[in-house]
Amino acid sequence: xxxxxxxxxxxxxxxxxxxxxxxxxxxxxxxxxxxxxxxxxxxxxxxxxxxxxxxxxxxxxxxxxxxxxxxxxxxxxxxxxxxxxxxxxxxxxxxxxxxxxxxxxxxxxxxxxxxxxxxxxxxxxxxxxxxxxxxxxxxxxxxxxxxxxxxxxxxxxxxxxxxxxxxxxxxxxxxxxxxxxxxxxxxxxxxxxxxxxxxxxxxxxxxxxxxxxxxxxxxxxxxxxxxxxxxxxxxxxxxxxxxxxx
Numbered sequence: 567x568x569x570x571x572x573x574x575x576x577x578x579x580x581x582x583x584x585x586x587x588x589x590x591x592x593x594x595x596x597x598x599x600x601x602x603x604x605x606x607x608x609x610x611x612x613x614x615x616x617x618x619x620x621x622x623x624x625x626x627x628x629x630x631x632x633x634x635x636x637x638x639x640x641x642x643x644x645x646x647x648x649x650x651x652x653x654x655x656x657x658x659x660x661x662x663x664x665x666x667x668x669x670x671x672x673x674x675x676x677x678x679x680x681x682x683x684x685x686x687x688x689x690x691x692x693x694x695x696x697x698x699x700x701x702x703x704x705x706x707x708x709x710x711x712x713x714x715x716x717x718x719x720x721x722x723x724x725x726x727x728x729x730x731x732x733x734x735x736x737x738x739x740x741x742x743x744x745x746x747x748x749x750x751x752x753x754x755x756x757x758x759x760x761x762x763x764x765x766x767x768x769x770x771x772x773x774x775x776x777x778x779x780x781x782x783x784x785x786x787x788x789x790x791x792x793x794x795x796x797x798x799x800x801x802x803x804x805x806x807x808x809x810x811x812x
Contacts, residue, residue, distance in 0.1 A: 574588060575588075598635070598636065598639075600631055600632065600635060600636075602628050602631070603628065603631075603632055605617060605632060605636050607639065607640065614808070614811070615708055615804065615807070616640050616641065616642075616643075618643045618644070618645060618704075618800065619632055619642065619643065619644035619645070620644075620645055620646060621644045621645060621646045621647035621648070621651055621669075621671065622645075622646035622647075622648075624651070625651075626648075626650055626651040626653075626654035626655070627654065629644060629647065629651050629654070629655055629671070630651075630654050630655045630657075630658045630659070632644075633655050633658070633659040633662055633671075633673055634658045634659050637659055637662075637673045637675060638675065640676070641672075641673060641674045641675065641676050641678065641707060642662075642671075642672065642673040643670065643671075643672050643703070643704065643707045644670065644671040644672070645668075645669065645670055645700060645704075645800050646669055647664065647669050647670065647671040648669070649664075649666065651671075652664035652666075652671050655671060659673060661673065661675070665699060665703055667695060667696055667699040668696055668697075668698075668699030668700040668701075668702070668703055668799070669696070669700065670699070670700055670703040670704070672703060672706075672707055674707065678706070678707065678709050679709055680709050680710065680711055681709055681710055681711075681807075681810050681811055683710065683711075683736070683737030683738070683810040684710070684711045684712060684713065684735070684736050684737060684810075685705050685710050685711070685712040685713075685736055685737065685738045685739070685740060685803075685806045685807070685810055686712070686713060686715060686732065686733045686735075686736035686738070686739045686740070687701050687702055687705075687712055687713065687714045687715070687740045687742065688714075688715045688716075688718060688729075688733060688739060688740065688741050688742065688749070688753065689714070689715070689716045689717065689718070689719075689742045689743070690717075690718070690719030690720070690741075690742065690743035690744065690745070690747075690748075690749040691716075691717055691719050691743075691744065691745075691768065692716060692717050693744065693766075693768045694716070694742045694743060694744060694766050694768055695714075695716055696799075697742050697764055697766050697797050697798075697799040698714050698716065698740075698742050698799060699714070699799070700799035700800055700803075701740055701742070701764070701799035701800070701802050701803040701806075702714055702803075704799065704800050704803035704804065704807075705803045705806065705807055708803065708804065708807040709807065709811075710803075710806070710807045710810045710811075712740075712803075713732070713736075715729050715732060715733065718749075719743065719745075719748075719749055720748045720749055720752055723752070726749075726752065726753070730756060730757075733753065733757060733759075734757050734758075734759070736759060737759060737809070737810050738759055738760050738761075738762065738806040738809045738810050739753060739757060739759050739760070739761050739762070739806075740761075740762050740763075740764060740799075740802045740803065740806050741753050741754075741761055741762070741763045741764070741791075742763075742764040742766060742799065742802075743763075743764075743765065743766065743779055743783075744765065744766035744767060744768025744769045744773060744776060744779050745768065745769045745773055745778070745779060746769075746773075746778055746779060746782050747763070747765050747778065747779030747780070747781075747782035747783045748782060750763035750782075750783045750786055750788070750791050750793075751782075751783075751786040751787060751788045751791065752788075753788075754786060754788025754789070754790065754791045755788045760790065760792070760806075760809050761788075761790065761791045761792065762792050762793075762794060762802045762805050762806050762809075763783040763786070763791050763792065763793045763794070763802075764793075764794055764796075764797070764798060764799060764801075764802045765777075765779030765780040765782075765783050765793070765795075765796050765797075766779060766796065766797050767796055767797055775796070776796035776797060777796070779796070780793065780795075780796055792805065
């Protein structure tokens with residue numbers, strides 16, 4: 567988006583297009599009104615990352631329209647996308663890629679510039695992998711390389727200790743856990759990197775669909791653990807990428 571704006575201003579300056587045509591193009595630069603959706607094109611200029619589509623609650627036709635009409639103007643990431651919606655989008659936009667585990671749908675027609683640092687995405691259990699996959703794909707689309715280290719929860723602490731060198735080599739750590747959410751505190755006491763913790767809705771009744779893990783992470787005795795909302799792998803990845811970009 568920033569490159570497009572530079573190019574437009576340069577074309578006006580050099581006389582390649584007149585002021586009136588430049589004004590007409592600028593009308594669409596802040597956002598494009600698709601009727602059902604106003605797609606924000608200036609978000610990258612404001613906060614460094616493009617708008618991301620939240621797929622849940624949108625119809626397959628609405629998501630398909632966004633991909634078909636905006637795919638040539640920006641890379642697109644959609645989260646919480648159902649298989650039915652993904653199938654519809656793929657029919658109108660064949661190069662869109664769906665990740666069933668994380669329920670993400672992506673379209674990357676423009677090069678992604680990757681930062682030097684790496685983000686470690688650590689899960690307590692295999693059941694936390696859907697949230698981890700949403701985080702991984704988000705990191706990828708936002709220009710940070712990441713790796714997933716799964717099933718190293720506190721019930722078998724030796725599994726975590728085996729992976730500590732790999733975790734410590736990362737610039738930022740995303741810790742994903744359900745049940746009581748203890749993994750964030752344990753890792754917070756073992757590494758110096760910034761930690762973004764994600765409580766998940768994994769657990770039996772007393773876990774209250776992730777509330778127990780959320781409260782456990784918020785009251786962590788390990789200093790410097792930052793917590794996002796339940797199952798919010800996307801939000802954790804955005805925070806981690808901003809830290810990685812510093």
